[in-house]
Amino acid sequence: MSELLSKGELIGARYEIRRKIGEGGMQFVYEAHDILTKRLVALKTPKNKSATKRFKRSAIVAARVNHPNVAKTLDYIKVGGQRFLIEELIKGDDLAEALLQETRFIDPYLAAKVFHHLAKGVAAAHHAGVIHRDLKPSNVMVAGGYSLKELKITDFGIAKLASDELEEAAVGGSATLSMSQTAVGALPYMAPEAIDTPKEVTVAADIWSLGAMMYHLICGEAPYGTGLRAVRSILAAERPSIPMFLTANPQFAPLAREVINIALSCLMRDPVDRPTADELVTMCSQLCYTSSHRRRGVIRRIFDHGKFGFIGTESGDVFFHMECVYGTMNLNEGDAVLFSSYDGGGAPRALPVIKLNMAQS
């Protein structure tokens, strides 16, 4: 319904459209230049009538939360019949684009860091009495990619729309639902009660979604699958199984176990059995992980029957041992990898090493 904005267009006499940077089920997102304050901002505008309905409410709800892990609401304007929300611009990608594009899952160190920051943002929202209702990877923005410099939750309360649509779908049958990108995108992370009794969701629904998102990041797939088939599994809420690779390597098993156990504690069928956001923050703040910079390289040589090798990078070779490879032991020369490196004699030493492009293989 809503027309696409074009480059150079001036909104509200101050926001100059630079380019479209995103499109969700509900809204278009543009990068715009605020000519008054000379800064780049994110400008969001609802896509259709049903989105417009809750757009302002969403802006007001988000504006109440003030935390480094929540995208800051800067302005809200109405021009003619169209509404625009101005938010701080996060130079990066959403969680799925940033962390699940080149790898199918992330290592436990990075997972612990993501979990910690997400829990902080959700806790701040809950303290302000705000339920997000639609936590999913596309509503989390990440700057710095695998090196994770910043993480911010966005699109509060738009949420409500998704459950409205599911409600409509419940009445109208699955055909309606299959039409809705929003509901389908949110579904794998939706709490049982958000599907069952959407009008009665509490903050605990956000905790479930957080757990489901973390499960996906750690294990490489959503805990109850995707698509409509997920509905039955989510409602049953049986404890999802844990892939072998998580605990197969003693170098990573202890932290992987700690992180996945926290995620699983969020996936309890009964909302009261889930931890609160504050409890999650406490648990995450006790996790020990490194936040070192992640680099890219290509396996150059493997020696000693696959026990160790060297990663070629622009700044020289980095030594790695197969025991420091997470996820798969099956590395070959020519494979692209992601790693952090530490000082070493002859060459720096890498840990963890993760094979890239597993998503495609």
Next chain:
Amino acid sequence: MVLPERYEIVGEPLDGGMGTVFHCKDKVLERSVALKIIHDTTEPRRMRDELAALLKMRSKHVVQVYDILEVARNELAIVQEFIDGRDLFDDRTAPHSTEEFYKQLWQIAVGLSDIHALGVIHRDIKPNNMKMDAEGIIKIFDFGLARDEGHSASTLGFVGTRGFAAPELYDNEVSFTAAVDTYAFGVTALYLATRSLPDSLKNNHLKPYGAIHIDDKYSPGFVQRSSKTYIKCDGKNYFSDVPFNMHHEVKDILESCINCPPTCRPKISAVRDILAKHLLFNRHRALVVYKGQPSYLDANNRSVSLTLNSMGHVEIQYDGLDFRAANVLGDVYVNNMQFNSGDILPGSCVVALGTPAQGNLRKYITFDLAHPEIVL
């Protein structure tokens, strides 16, 4: 002054460092904002440039600027986030433990480092210009925007807070640097710990001429002197009586912030890093894997002894900050580098006992060092 209809003033105006601050309600987004009116914009373009820098800033520990409004000729208004909390001058925010004290200082140092990274100097750092929000996050606000560097400072006179203002700020001729913030940070640290300032800091400044805005809170005993003398770096240890169990490394760097010559003060980012290091005291953990068996070294289990017959021996000891080698005998290599007593383990490494020439007879133990992340 005409405010856009969107903003409704609630409550009495407050006088800030360089303008009047109104607590307003933004009727569109239904939230509280702090609207700061800057009356005297003698150099509006410079002001806008400086504000543009603030608008670009995204620091966890600096108050967020939402918008700038022109409310009258030569009158700008800055729309800022309203922090519902107490400032750090309020005794109810006083730290109760060394860790709390470190946490407060670290947050301020992070905010100040972020400000300096943009080439901006705050110029009025003091406990009243920092607030703790409901989430326990400290934010710096009230930038001394109206004051210009260089000669124009003399026309404006001294605007600052006695006790917190660096000695060079009293000198008309000197253009100041980011070191004035470092100085004020050091004094703020002292105030946060002791809830008062020693007379020597409050009184021994010199103001040769020009108008003085006296902030009575801190300067009851101010005495104007006739000669241009600054406090000396006389080795006075302001932090020796601080009621916290501070590590000497932290004490030393805080002490050096109050050094008289600006060039003798550390960069605030260095202060930040030292504080971060000590915030993690006793909270590091090393995962030790030998023959596929994981175990931990941490504050509860501080040392491990590794021995391989006559080939090599080393003890790895955790001192609360680092994992160090002790009693090295024979051949011990870390990440392929010869390892000696006193050396510190790098973040992630393999300890090898025996020389490379001993090949398969060598033993390898991996250490993976980590610590909780400070997320506030």
